[in-house]
Amino acid sequence: MDQPAIDGRNRAFAVIVLVLAALALRCISRTYDILPIAAPFQADYEEGNILNALTRILAGGTPWPDPKMLPNVMNPYGPVAYYLLVLPVKFFGLALVYPRLMILGCALLVAGVLGLELRRRTGSIVLGAAFGLVYLTIPNIQNWAWLLRVDFLGIAFTFAGLIVFSRRIDRDDVRVLVPALLFAAALLVKTTLVAAPAACFAVLLTRRRFREAARLAGITAAAAALVIGVFAAITGGAFVTDVFLAHPDPYSGRRFLGELARMIRESWPLAILASVAVGDDAARRRLSPPVAWLLIATATTFTAGALGSNDNHFLEWNTALCLASGLGLSRLVRLRPRAIGLAAATVSAAAMALVLWRPREIRRVEGQAGCVQAYDWVRTQAGPNLLSENIGALVLGGKRLWLSNPFAFTQMVEHAGWSDAELVRMVREKRFDAVIVRSEHLMSKHYRRFPPNVLRAIDEYYEPTPGFQCLDMTVVFKPKGRP
Numbered sequence: 001m002d003q004p005a006i007d008g009r010n011r012a013f014a015v016i017v018l019v020l021a022a023l024a025l026r027c028i029s030r031t032y033d034i035l036p037i038a039a040p041f042q043a044d045y046e047e048g049n050i051l052n053a054l055t056r057i058l059a060g061g062t063p064w065p066d067p068k069m070l071p072n073v074m075n076p077y078g079p080v081a082y083y084l085l086v087l088p089v090k091f092f093g094l095a096l097v098y099p100r101l102m103i104l105g106c107a108l109l110v111a112g113v114l115g116l117e118l119r120r121r122t123g124s125i126v127l128g129a130a131f132g133l134v135y136l137t138i139p140n141i142q143n144w145a146w147l148l149r150v151d152f153l154g155i156a157f158t159f160a161g162l163i164v165f166s167r168r169i170d171r172d173d174v175r176v177l178v179p180a181l182l183f184a185a186a187l188l189v190k191t192t193l194v195a196a197p198a199a200c201f202a203v204l205l206t207r208r209r210f211r212e213a214a215r216l217a218g219i220t221a222a223a224a225a226l227v228i229g230v231f232a233a234i235t236g237g238a239f240v241t242d243v244f245l246a247h248p249d250p251y252s253g254r255r256f257l258g259e260l261a262r263m264i265r266e267s268w269p270l271a272i273l274a275s276v277a278v279g280d281d282a283a284r285r286r287l288s289p290p291v292a293w294l295l296i297a298t299a300t301t302f303t304a305g306a307l308g309s310n311d312n313h314f315l316e317w318n319t320a321l322c323l324a325s326g327l328g329l330s331r332l333v334r335l336r337p338r339a340i341g342l343a344a345a346t347v348s349a350a351a352m353a354l355v356l357w358r359p360r361e362i363r364r365v366e367g368q369a370g371c372v373q374a375y376d377w378v379r380t381q382a383g384p385n386l387l388s389e390n391i392g393a394l395v396l397g398g399k400r401l402w403l404s405n406p407f408a409f410t411q412m413v414e415h416a417g418w419s420d421a422e423l424v425r426m427v428r429e430k431r432f433d434a435v436i437v438r439s440e441h442l443m444s445k446h447y448r449r450f451p452p453n454v455l456r457a458i459d460e461y462y463e464p465t466p467g468f469q470c471l472d473m474t475v476v477f478k479p480k481g482r483p
Contacts (some may be wrong), residue, residue, distance in 0.1 A: 023357060037104065039368065040396070042390065049074075050082070050149070051148065057082060067246070068419075070402060071403070074246055100148050107146075114128075116132075118326040121327060138322065140312075153189050161181075165179040165289060174209055179216065184227075195299075196316075197217070197220050199293040249411040250415075255304070267318070272351070273332070277328040278324070290323045291324055307411075389437050389473075390471060391405075410448060420451040436477075437475050440477075443455060463479075465478050
């Protein structure tokens with residue numbers, strides 16, 4: 001191909017990608033302008049539980065006391081998550097906004113690193129910048145990037161490990177210590193983040209670097225196991241129970257497939273472009289780390305089928321998908337003849353533009369109009385002993401927590417043989433000044449936040465009163481016979 005033709009193709013490609021970047025910026029500005037990141041009340045079930053774990057650290061304890069005793073505290077994430085998230089609370093005060101900003105910062109960091117890696121792999125600054133922005137428009141990313149959850153903290157570590165590994169393997173440098181330590185840190189945030197280390201392991205195997213593959217796996221496992229062993233000893237085994245055993249909830253393959261189908265529908269242009277990158281790797285018979293990451297991350301999303309799982313289990317997959325799709329678009333434009341490559345890139349970009357143009361709605365921002373009143377009631381009027389589904393209200397109101405994670409405790413009672421007798425006795429003795437829940441229909445088969453025996457006791461010894469227009473606080477049960 002002559003130089004003028006190459007220059008013309010590159011200019012046309014740059015225009016296409018710049019249009020995508022502009023549309024992505026428009027989508028981001030419309031979305032993040034309305035995110036209630038500074039709202040002083042929880043917008044997700046786990047936010048209050050994480051905030052409670054941070055208060056325990058500040059008080060000199062660990063997030064993992066004996067989970068079989070009341071008060072019951074259960075925290076399912078690793079020490080890297082909690083001991084990093086406690087830093088903004090320690091320096092700026094007990095509020096949701098500060099650790100939320102750390103999570104948002106991690107999401108922005110991941111977007112920036114994704115853009116830089118695409119710039120390195122494709123040689124195109126505009127493509128890297130555009131897909132870094134596109135990443136922040138993925139609906140699932142927008143729904144979770146501002147919440148106090150640990151996923152983006154873990155993805156920042158695991159993505160960093162993949163990038164360090166990728167750059168070294170491309171130079172035929174197979175030193176694996178730094179990537180392994182980054183992968184171990186990610187696993188000590190959230191134990192499901194295994195896709196990136198597994199992808200790097202697979203790449204080494206396909207290149208017949210068996211010794212380096214064993215070293216990568218060994219260092220990652222040893223570093224994680226060392227920290228796990230220390231905290232298991234410190235907490236008398238409670239750490240192991242919370243992080244590894246407290247997920248006995250039922251699994252549904254149909255639920256998983258439905259969530260996966262929804263994720264693909266929301267990002268189908270990215271999925272098509274990513275399949276181009278997969279096909280190109282197959283044609284060249286050389287597995288690249290980004291493609292390996294996408295393939296294994298797709299497999300690990302099966303965890304989304306558990307009853308207590310949300311679509312945050314697809315966040316790593318979303319990240320790998322966006323990285324692979326950027327590679328796919330770059331490889332499309334290099335097809336010959338050049339007219340076919342530009343046409344394919346244009347059609348793909350147009351499909352993505354249509355998705356970016358349509359209006360988006362952000363979840364978890366409705367039904368919070370009464371939270372100021374609700375949190376004030378907990379802080380100033382409610383009694384000291386409360387059983388609540390909204391944990392954030394109790395933590396921020398300075399109340400004692402009897403159950404920090406009602407759902408996890410319920411699953412352990414129903415599926416792991418734990419006893420709820422003491423909690424049932426407390427309910428029957430009307431030891432709780434109020435029980436704060438999301439619905440007065442306690443005996444509904446869909447109600448899973450408290451064990452069935454506890455729900456029956458609440459229904460028998462407490463009566464519903466109007467609650468608040470606030471997450472998990474719409475009904476307040478008060479002891480029967482009390483004024």
